[in-house]
Amino acid sequence: MLGRELGQSRGALVRAAPLAPAALAFGAGIWTARAVDPGLWTALLLFALSFCAAAFALAGGRAAPAAVLPVFFMLGLWTMAQGLERNLPADHIARFVGGDGGPFDTVTEGEVLAVEPRRRSTTRLYVEARRLYGDGVERAVSGTVLLNVRGDVGLRPGDTVRFAASLRRPANLANPGGFDYEWWLARRGVFVKAYAPSPLLVERLSEGGASLRRLAYSIRSRMAALIDAAGLENAGVVKALVTGLRHDVPDEVTRAMARSGAAHLLAISGLHVGLVAFFFHRVALFLLTRSQRLMLALNVRKAAALLAVGPVLLYCAASGFARPAQRAAVMAAALIGGYLLDRGHALYNAVALAALVILLVSPGALWDASFHLSFAAVIAIVYLLPRLKALIEDSGASSPSRRPLSRRLLGEGTALFLVSLAASAGTWPLTARHFNTVPLIGPLVNMAAVPLVGFAALPAGLAGAVAGLFSESLGAALLGAADLAVAAVVRLAGFASELPLAYLTVTTPTTVEIACFYGAVVCLVELRRAGWAPPLLAACVAVLAAFQAALYCANAADRELRVTFMSVGQGESALVEFPGGVRMVVDAGGGFGPGYDAGERIVAPFLWHRRISAVDYAVLSHPQADHGSGLPFIVRSFGVKRLLHGGGPLCCGLDEALAGTPAVVEPRGAWTGPLEINGVVLRFFNPPSPDPAGGDVNDRSLVMKLTYGRRSILFTGDISSDVERRLVAEAGPALRSDVLKAAHHGSGGSSSAAFIEAVSPGYAVVSAGRDNRFGFPHAETLRRFAAAGVEVLRTDRDGAVTVITDGERLEVRSCLTDRCL
Incomplete structure (x- = not known):
């Protein structure tokens, strides 16, 4: 009986999101490639064989659509295999750096791919290497080098540079449970790093030509300079919101935001892009509905959604098209596309499509905390919000005796809290896994912090940074308004983080414990509707209790x-x-x-x-x-x-x-x-x-x-x-x-x-x-x-x-x- 009910629930989910199994199979293939490290040609052969087998089976009508899942699995395997160190080309610069990771003194030439200012007056450059001079030999090479330079180098993406530095293979500190720096760089395509103690060691050979990447960097740099020059109290936070540059955010602010559950506001993510899209969609809709002619000629809601794409692209450009911004833009595009195609109800499918596109372009994102948190928050909101609303309505929380205005305000406040609660429940296990923190007060803090950022700080900051390119006074006024909203958020986070039980510092949970937590949350919201929920909830609680009891007994014994x-x-x-x-x-x-x-x-x-x-x-x-x-x-x-x-x-x-x-x-x-x-x-x-x-x-x-x-x-x-x-x-x-x-x-x-x-x-x-x-x-x-x-x-x-x-x-x-x- 229990198995049949679970099977029916799983079948309903697959029908609602047919792309979800494909996304899961693709992700499983990526994970498997890292685990077994297949050869590139082996992975390609497996993909080709699975594709041919699935095509033959489907063409003959002898297989269900599930037959394509091995194709997605093998495609993920091949996609990830291309970026593994074993499969690097023969001319990759990593081939010429000592296998023991020791330094190799060289002069390297290449093209600047990205420029990132860092703390302590350091600049991080990603350089696509082209020529290598060392040991008296000149070589043509390929591959990306991460170059850290002490000081400002005055370079932009697209510039051709020459630098003198010791090349090294990245190396972990190698503590169990520690940050895997080697893999973090590898999934960004970096297998060699270098350090230049002075910008004098980095020479620009030629300026790059016009490109989208160079334009985005110029926009981002000018916006950051305008924010710095505006004399804001919280310039570092405003700059992080608008441009994604977080190196000037004070440590105490970062710590308070993390402990109060508002750390996600400091990093450009799906939330920020979604807020920009929603805000400008509402503005566009308001303006379009002022004209009867447009209302008769157009579907103004879809037109407003299209018009919101422009500010989203501008926001991504302001962040320099950083990887998190790219992922957020893909997710927003999937949701907007579904709405324009009258598939707005197929939210799970849109999320699965976004995951597929992101992983296809950047398979290493599967291991990024930002990827985990963004998708966990969206899926949790989509799944939990209607069920939490149903529970509130069933409990009779909205009293008919209240006046209409007060009932409406209560309803809006309740909905805002439930969204925040759903997102927090979806991300708590992951913040525990990645950051060993569970911000219990997060749902309450985000009720105020998200609207302040989404409808005040972010649009005012973005508008101010853009307006400042043309009018210094208008830009300063808008940035000042953004600063006021940010100051309120920072003070709220600081106050909330000091409250008793505002957050928990926890040890790193296991995968089983995380699965049990999610299982328990699902069971709680399905308790009144599904017969399988009570026994499954009891099983999840029992497993969690057994883990803690086993840990205690192991320590004592x-x-x-x-x-x-x-x-x-x-x-x-x-x-x-x-x-x-x-x-x-x-x-x-x-x-x-x-x-x-x-x-x-x-x-x-x-x-x-x-x-x-x-x-x-x-x-x-x-x-x-x-x-x-x-x-x-x-x-x-x-x-x-x-x-x-x-x-x-x-x-x-x-x-x-x-x-x-x-x-x-x-x-x-x-x-x-x-x-x-x-x-x-x-x-x-x-x-x-x-x-x-x-x-x-x-x-x-x-x-x-x-x-x-x-x-x-x-x-x-x-x-x-x-x-x-x-x-x-x-x-x-x-x-x-x-x-x-x-x-x-x-x-x-x-x-x-x-x-x-x-x-x-x-x-x-x-x-x-x-x-x-x-x-x-x-x-x-x-x-x-x-x-x-x-x-x-x-x-x-x-x-x-x-x-x-x-x-x-x-x-x-x-x-x-x-x-x-």
């Missing part, structure tokens, strides 16, 4: 000590997971320059991936940014109970982060006794006293040994060989450990031969950034480890390194070699 040395660039951070579920974060520094928070962007995602929402201990080995810059975020976000450090002042804003928290700050060192945590003994050898006066801050690093049963791990911070000599003299055999965290990132001034002999480790872990300017780890240090027979693992090459022991057995894994990504 765990009897292993696990230490993971994370790959954080040029810095250090480690996660210690004690038996019984106690967690400790040792340092949280590193990253890629000032303003980069390694705690927020590297350490926290790894913790959430490990399903860790609370940290019991934090350790600051010594007060330097490459060890402590990310700890404030960890303290604020994970409820740290105790902070251990070597005495003296803290750094990196830790004092402010600790203020108002119950965390206890404990100086530790050689003068304190050992600390026991669930059978693991922590012994401290350095610093020698709590007095921080004088000396090198590195030499006051906390030296800490973890012993569990017969196995031990030694943390050394950034101590020098001077401290190592003293520790060998004072502690001697007590230093012996199975795993040594090499001091000072493998510096030649640390890890002396005498110290290595005293510790006698089987493994040494070096935490260093890829191609760092210090040359860590130094060659002499590596030779000393090799002479002592110590196996060295490096986070810059091996990714995260994990040590697991039950007190007897010792297992060491590295993320890249063990394929744990």
